[in-house]
């Protein structure tokens with residue numbers, strides 16, 4: 001069963017000048033995590049807002065939990081949780097007040113809203129700061145509270161728009177832990193991110209989007225394969241560079257590249273470990289002692305570069 | 320039934336904001352109280368009114384109306400602020416009636432006026448305001464004032480959603496309310512204005528409200544160009560009509576705008 005389906009979504013701004021979504025289609029299998037990976041301005045937020053019923057597409061269709069988001073937004077709102085790109089909680093109210101208020105708006109009733117608020121504050125390690133206004137919270141605490149607010153009624157489908165943007169490494173790890181726990185509970189999750197490791201870490205499948213359309217889709221392993229297999233990398237002393245290159249080229253039978261600055265020689269290989277052993281043996285008999293050797297699988301950065309022609313980070317902020 | 324619950328929760332939220340940021344309440348009362356004192360003592364001596372009790376009797380209804388008119392700016396900028404912070408997105412992603420959010424907001428914002436009006440009335444009493452018509456009529460006057468603020472908070476919703484930048488919204492709010500409150504009978508008789516302006520000033524909803532409150536508080540109004548016309552003869556009825564029209568236009572308009580906001 002597909003929990004989320006988006007079909008040929010188009011959304012334009014400024015009378016069609018800006019194409020935020022350009023025929024975007026994707027789906028998410030129930031109980032799995034789809035990571036939507038894309039640079040600034042790729043259309044991630046626009047996609048999430050359409051799926052969360054906040055925005056109507058110009059054309060195309062979308063459904064969540066089998067319910068059409070355009071025809072039946074009210075029904076969709078009952079089964080989703082949303083944590084937007086910028087923590088959307090009431091700055092002036094306390095963490096506790098925020099969660100109770102949202103609980104009441106989910107029609108839990110005062111008593112249950114209070115109980116659920118306490119439970120969530122506990123779970124997100126916010127009990128100590130529960131009675132402080134949100135404006136005194138750190139970025140990470142704010143994000144956690146925002147996530148807590150989107151979990152009040154245990155949504156079937158959860159949308160997280162860049163849940164770790166702006167967090168320090170520790171905050172990010174914490175957030176990952178929280179999200180991993182959630183997913184174990186069977187929630188279907190669509191998560192957007194600009195961080196390649198994040199998609200790798202959290203998602204069962206990844207959809208890479210750029211300029212409002214999906215340019216690649218698959219598991220992180222499959223995407224890495226699409227870019228090419230493993231690479232053999234060897235670092236040697238400067239005087240052995242040429243000799244080593246000859247050996248690597250002969251063993252792998254492939255084109256090699258040299259980075260003279262790093263004194264690094266690399267070449268694509270098909271059967272990585274065999275090539276590695278063979279190369280080491282040859283180097284040994286030539287009396288060359290490598291400083292570093294390894295087999296590198298392509299990173300998602302490489303995936304991005306290959307697919308879009310530009311690195312994930314370098315594209316200018318589109319706004 | 321659940322819509323009523325939703326409205327209650329949102330109204331409570333608006334009120335809670337006031338207790339969390341007491342400055343809002345303090346400054347929304349200081350300003351009108353300051354106006355009472357300034358007008359009473361600065362202009363009070365130079366404006367002859369021909370009414371028993373002097374200028375302060377005419378002034379108080381004017382300042383009451385001006386103050387509730389500022390609800391427009393308050394609602395507008397509060398809403399724009401929430402929009403900017405993405406809070407409205409969260410509200411809109413909840414399974415609740417979309418109009419509950421705006422209704423609760425207009426109610427909560429208008430309730431601030433109750434506190435402000437009470438403080439102003441006390442300040443007025445302290446500087447010589449003595450309504451002569453009896454408690455019932457005075458209270459009816461305050462109900463009118465509350466309703467006027469409520470009607471205008473719907474205009475505020477519309478302005479807040481249309482402009483969406485909190486700082487600009489503040490200014491738009493002032494640009495709308497200042498001319499309306501000064502081109503009126505609130506602080507000085509309209510008879511001193513150029514004749515063309517008198518028409519505007521006397522048909523102005525602020526003036527009909529002020530004239531209506533003066534009647535309820537036991538005072539006589541002086542009209543210029545429009546003397547004897549419908550609004551001058553029936554200021555309370557005219558005010559009620561204005562409020563009805565404002566709400567008939569702006570409630571559906573604002574709710575629709577809210578539902579489509581960010582599209």
Ligand SMILES: Nc1ncnc2c1ncn2[C@@H]1O[C@H](COP(=O)(O)OP(=O)(O)OP(=O)(O)O)[C@@H](O)[C@H]1O
Pocket residue numbers: 013014018019020021038039040041042043044045046047085194318319
């Ligand atoms: N309200 C709007 N008016 C005009 N253009 C818009 C609007 N909202 C989004 N866009 C444009 O649509 C495109 C996609 O925006 P979107 O916010 O979906 O990107 P994103 O992938 O979420 O980016 P980021 O990583 O910066 O959050 C961008 O070019 C953006 O400038």
Ligand SMILES: [Mg+2]
Pocket residue numbers: 044045046085161
């Ligand atoms: Mg975004």
